[in-house]
Amino acid sequence: MLGFVLKRLALAVPTLLAVVTVVFFVIRVVPGDPAIAMLGDSATDSALTALRERMGLNEPLLLQYLNFLAGLVQGDLGLSIRTGQPVLDQILRVLPYTLDLTIASVLIGVLFGIPAGLLAAVKRNRWADYITRMVSLLGLSFPVFFLAILLILLFSIQLGWFPVISEGDLGDPIDRLHHLFLPALAGSLGVAAFVTRATRSSVLESLGEDFVRTARAKGLPRHVVLLRHAFRNALIPVVTVIGLYLGLVIGNSVLIEIVFNRPGLGKLIVESLTQRDYAMLQGLIITYSFFIVLANLITDLTYGLMDPRVKHQ
Amino acid sequence: MRLAHSLAGGVVAAAALLGSTLLTPNAAFAQDVLRVGAFGADANRLDPHFSGTGADVYLFSMIFNGLTRFAPGSMDPATLEPDLAESWESSEDGLTWTFHLREGVQFHGGYGELTADDVVYSLTRAADPERSAYASQLAAMESVTALDDYTVEIQLSSPVPLLIGLVANARQGLIISQAAAEELGDQNYHERPIGTGPFEFVEYQPQQYVTLRAFEDHFRGTPEIEEVQYRYIASDNTRELAFRGDEIDLFYGRREQDWVERMSEVPEAEIDIFEPAQSRLLHINASMPPLDDIRVRQAIQHAINRDEFLALIGADITRPLYTVVPIGYAGHADDVRSPEYDPDRARELLAEAGFPDGLTLNVMISQIASLNVPMILIQEQLRRVGITLDLQELDHAAWHAAIRRNESALVIYGAAAFPIADDILTPFFHSSSIVQTPTGQTNFSHCSVADAVIDEARQERDEEARDALYREAQVLIMEEACAVPIFELMQVYVRRSNLDLGYTLEGDINLGPPILPTTTFVE
Numbered sequence: 001m002l003g004f005v006l007k008r009l010a011l012a013v014p015t016l017l018a019v020v021t022v023v024f025f026v027i028r029v030v031p032g033d034p035a036i037a038m039l040g041d042s043a044t045d046s047a048l049t050a051l052r053e054r055m056g057l058n059e060p061l062l063l064q065y066l067n068f069l070a071g072l073v074q075g076d077l078g079l080s081i082r083t084g085q086p087v088l089d090q091i092l093r094v095l096p097y098t099l100d101l102t103i104a105s106v107l108i109g110v111l112f113g114i115p116a117g118l119l120a121a122v123k124r125n126r127w128a129d130y131i132t133r134m135v136s137l138l139g140l141s142f143p144v145f146f147l148a149i150l151l152i153l154l155f156s157i158q159l160g161w162f163p164v165i166s167e168g169d170l171g172d173p174i175d176r177l178h179h180l181f182l183p184a185l186a187g188s189l190g191v192a193a194f195v196t197r198a199t200r201s202s203v204l205e206s207l208g209e210d211f212v213r214t215a216r217a218k219g220l221p222r223h224v225v226l227l228r229h230a231f232r233n234a235l236i237p238v239v240t241v242i243g244l245y246l247g248l249v250i251g252n253s254v255l256i257e258i259v260f261n262r263p264g265l266g267k268l269i270v271e272s273l274t275q276r277d278y279a280m281l282q283g284l285i286i287t288y289s290f291f292i293v294l295a296n297l298i299t300d301l302t303y304g305l306m307d308p309r310v311k312h313q
Numbered sequence: 314m315r316l317a318h319s320l321a322g323g324v325v326a327a328a329a330l331l332g333s334t335l336l337t338p339n340a341a342f343a344q345d346v347l348r349v350g351a352f353g354a355d356a357n358r359l360d361p362h363f364s365g366t367g368a369d370v371y372l373f374s375m376i377f378n379g380l381t382r383f384a385p386g387s388m389d390p391a392t393l394e395p396d397l398a399e400s401w402e403s404s405e406d407g408l409t410w411t412f413h414l415r416e417g418v419q420f421h422g423g424y425g426e427l428t429a430d431d432v433v434y435s436l437t438r439a440a441d442p443e444r445s446a447y448a449s450q451l452a453a454m455e456s457v458t459a460l461d462d463y464t465v466e467i468q469l470s471s472p473v474p475l476l477i478g479l480v481a482n483a484r485q486g487l488i489i490s491q492a493a494a495e496e497l498g499d500q501n502y503h504e505r506p507i508g509t510g511p512f513e514f515v516e517y518q519p520q521q522y523v524t525l526r527a528f529e530d531h532f533r534g535t536p537e538i539e540e541v542q543y544r545y546i547a548s549d550n551t552r553e554l555a556f557r558g559d560e561i562d563l564f565y566g567r568r569e570q571d572w573v574e575r576m577s578e579v580p581e582a583e584i585d586i587f588e589p590a591q592s593r594l595l596h597i598n599a600s601m602p603p604l605d606d607i608r609v610r611q612a613i614q615h616a617i618n619r620d621e622f623l624a625l626i627g628a629d630i631t632r633p634l635y636t637v638v639p640i641g642y643a644g645h646a647d648d649v650r651s652p653e654y655d656p657d658r659a660r661e662l663l664a665e666a667g668f669p670d671g672l673t674l675n676v677m678i679s680q681i682a683s684l685n686v687p688m689i690l691i692q693e694q695l696r697r698v699g700i701t702l703d704l705q706e707l708d709h710a711a712w713h714a715a716i717r718r719n720e721s722a723l724v725i726y727g728a729a730a731f732p733i734a735d736d737i738l739t740p741f742f743h744s745s746s747i748v749q750t751p752t753g754q755t756n757f758s759h760c761s762v763a764d765a766v767i768d769e770a771r772q773e774r775d776e777e778a779r780d781a782l783y784r785e786a787q788v789l790i791m792e793e794a795c796a797v798p799i800f801e802l803m804q805v806y807v808r809r810s811n812l813d814l815g816y817t818l819e820g821d822i823n824l825g826p827p828i829l830p831t832t833t834f835v836e
Contacts (some may be wrong), residue, residue: 018622031653032710037716050442084500093519111794149550156558164551164558165544167521248830258354261546263554271354276710291702302818 005297012293014287020072023285024065033057034081034276055081068282071106077283082275087283090263095287096170098264101257102156102250104184109191110242116192117199117238124204132196138194144252148186148259165261183260187253191245198241199234206234236307243299247287247292341637344834347812350555350564353540355520360501364436364444367399367565370484372543375525376421379486380399380412380432380465381477385827388588388732388820390643392404393477397427397488397509398465401651407472407774411679412480419530420490421513422505427488429459434491444499447485450731470679472772474779475643475734482820483731511536511791511830535832556582562812562834563826566805568683570627576807583810585678586630588820590801592639592727593622593687596741596757597796601722604674608664608666610794613723615659616698617691625690630805636787637737641723641820642735644783651791651798660697671699674722678704683802688725691799698794716757719749724757727802731822734783738767742790760795776778811835 035051052058056067071078076085120132156164162182170176204210207230215225254266265284272280353368361373382399384392391713398412418427432566438444440451450608455470473479491508504512511533513526525541544561546552552564557579566576566584576582604610618634632640636649652658663671678688685706702723707715716724730736738804739754740746744761746754763786770782790796806826809815815831 030711032708032712032714036710036713051446054443084503085519090519152551152554152558157554160558164555164560165546233756258548259551261544261548261551263518267354267547271605274708292783306729313492 005301008297008300010147012290012297014083015293016289019289020282021065022224023070023282024278025061026067027276027281028061030276032276034278038082038275044242046173047110076309078279080280082272082277082280090268090280090300091283091287094263094265095169097262098250098253098257098266100176100180101187101253101262101264102246104180105187105249105253106191106242106246108139108184108188110195112188113195114199114235114238117196118226120196120200121203121207122226129200132200136193136196139189142189144186144190145255145259147189148183148256151182151186167262177260178307182292183256183262185208186260187249187256191242191249194243194245195238201235202234203230209233232306236303239302239306240299243295243302244294246299247288250288250291316700322528341467345537346542347538347540347563347828347832347834348542348544348561350544350546350552350561351588352547352552352565352611353545355545356517356523357512359506359517359523361508362435362447362485363503363507365446365484367824368545370823372509372523373487373506373508374821374825375512375541375828376506376510376514377482377487377489378510379420379482379594380414380480381486381490382482383820383822385829386814386816386818388641390475390478393481396482397432398480401477403476406447407476407803408469410467410469410476411460412465412467414465414490415532416463418509418532420493420509421507421528422493423491424490424507427490427509428462429465430462431491431528432465432488433457433459434494435488436485438489438494438499439485439487444633450479450485451680456507457763460619472774474771475733476730478733481822510767511828512541523559531830532669536828536830538828541828551828553674556807556809561805563808564806568626568630568802568805570629573627573629583808583812585808585818585826586803587806587818587823587826588641588803589730589732589824590632590639590641590803591683592634592726592801593725593799594739594741595636595691595797595799596724596726596760597794598719598724598757599792599795600689600719600721600759601674601796603666603668603724604722605667606671607794608662609668609672611652612659612662612666612698613695613700614794614797615655616694616700617799618653618654618694618796619799620654621694622687623689624685626800626802630803631800636802637742637790637798638734638783639732639737640788642732642734642737644780646784646787649784649787656698662792663699670700672700673701673703675720676704676719676723677712678706678725679709680706681709684725687799691723717753719750719757721757724754728759729803735767735771738763738786738790739771742786742795743767758795760790760793762793762795765787809834 034055035048038051056064068078079085080087080090118130120129123129152164155162163179167179212225212230215229236308250265253264257264257267265287268280269284272284351368351371352365357364357369359369361377369681378396380396380398381393382396384394397414399415401410401412403410412431414427414432420427435453435458436454440448440454442448453469453471453473454467456468458466460466466542488509489502490507494502497504509532511528511531515524515526517523520541522544527536527539546555549567555561556564570710573584581778590720596614597604599605599610623631623633635648635651638645666675678685688704692704695702715721723799741755742760742763743756744764745752746756747759748757766786766789768783770779770786773779773782804824811834813833813835814826815829818826821827
């Protein structure tokens, strides 16, 4: 097991390196540079040139790349071009907010999605099924930022139960949850919809398997057949899919972060893109890639735990 | 059954958690804390000589002072009055200026009294292209020296239209503490910006807010407002919702007519519409044929219908602009008017120039709404006279790069600059500023017809004579059809009606309502 984990982590390194290299060169090909973004519209050419010199943007690309790699192996992601602060510090400062949002969105989504999908499968082609499928289709198609605004209008403005601007003091757990609830609710819609459909189709497929027929033939009660046999087996592909979806959820958090004005990686990446903050962009892409690799690894491990047929060498 | 039990248990736990969060009250509304909603996702960099973003510039106005200041609520250069300097005089030739500082002005954070050394340090730093984004503004400053603890002498290499404006309470004129800068390291000044203003810096939470606290020893008196929470809110919607949800008291509004109308109906909201107006000029790139033919450029002048812009963007927040120097700027000539809207004349001119069937131009435009929307209307107005615009939309930074590489036939541009004519004429219409040259700035039209007049005006000390020269420059530029002035877009801020600013807001150089020591919440 440990060997499996280590091997996977070791394989992740060349993957991350490849991603970083591609990103490094691609973002510098895009026109526009951080100097104009920082100095503003009326900057003179000479001021722009001076700033570019100072930021090391005029050095040969390969040299910049090698400098970056050298810093990377020491755990130094460089300094943000915009703020002058270390990239790693800035990322770590907002990371808890994004992790909170991602984990909470997935948890809420799964909490609603799995029972809903189960219900839809069991009541196939009956009212409960139709309604569940319709709601989940709405959830997939509904723009999340619009939902976010609706939630704010209802729960923050009308009812006053939750704040509009949701940051929250990281040190105070109650305050943190209080500020997390609405954004997580908004983020969970897509997850719930997705998980519902995945669960439904997986359970239906499971119910059609031979072992279920055998269980029924043995005279086991309906709920035992459903829950202990069909459902447990159906969960395996669902868990896989949730794990893969985790990476996307982190990315989708951008709109939620903007509407709720929550600090987070999503907002940081949009800012860095428009400002052409190369160092920050690179750091963020590495962070994202790292989490996706991690999510895949955890999914694989969970899969192995759930399915006894899978043996790790 | 086990699953059902655990599900039930989960629901109960969730309900309990939800219940506990509901019991936590929203932040109680405190009448001595001013919560501001600024436009932006984050601070750019909290260094007053470096960052030019609207959100940062407004914040700096609460933390720093200059040698002089505009009277609160005004952007008229005629109102420039003492700030850190009590008085000043200049030599006959206007090249030597002596400023006498107020005594007893304290810096925040225990960094002691303001002396001439701090002024010398600040202006030197602001004039250094390695450390400041505004170095070009102080290019004419040859030296700045401390004659004694409270006297500063500025030596210019050539006369400047309005020196006391350059050292006002904005951008390059902001005075920082030398001791603090040397202690923190000049490049790290942004970690703890120390100034002399009514509010001192407490903390900065990235992507969230900056907290300022009333500075008790401020030379104009302890502020009524005890704390300022300056929040960064990128989304227009969220800013508005936060105001309605009683989470902020003052915010950067939307420059849209129906939004302004809607907000004026909200009882607790007070709308402030003020200068600086961002001018929108359409620069015609005369280096790209057929725009090198003056008749084609004149046709464009005649094709523009300003009334449609006012109707589109909103009568309350725009004003028409007829000359390239914006309204309210020193040197603005009211009687210089760009040729009237006359589509027939436009078609005539095009036919004369050899384009009876019209022509096509390649134009690039930014994605930002305030530039994008007017350009689409321009496209339509030009189409009516037979000029087709091939519009290429780019993201803002890419567009900036493209127009500076001289790639667009037309450039819609505007900045809210310092309110004197030279600040528009030199960067946009003097040949030294033509793009893709070493001294290039933003002369997209390659205009050079008014060079001599602009140079002469810069040297002219008599105000009336100077205004006459600026008027001449505007006439020449208009006759050469370098650019078509279209409209101006005002600033919009919304505040709670019980926030009494303490003055009438007509304009502010720092793009937001100044928060004075006397600004307070009333019942």
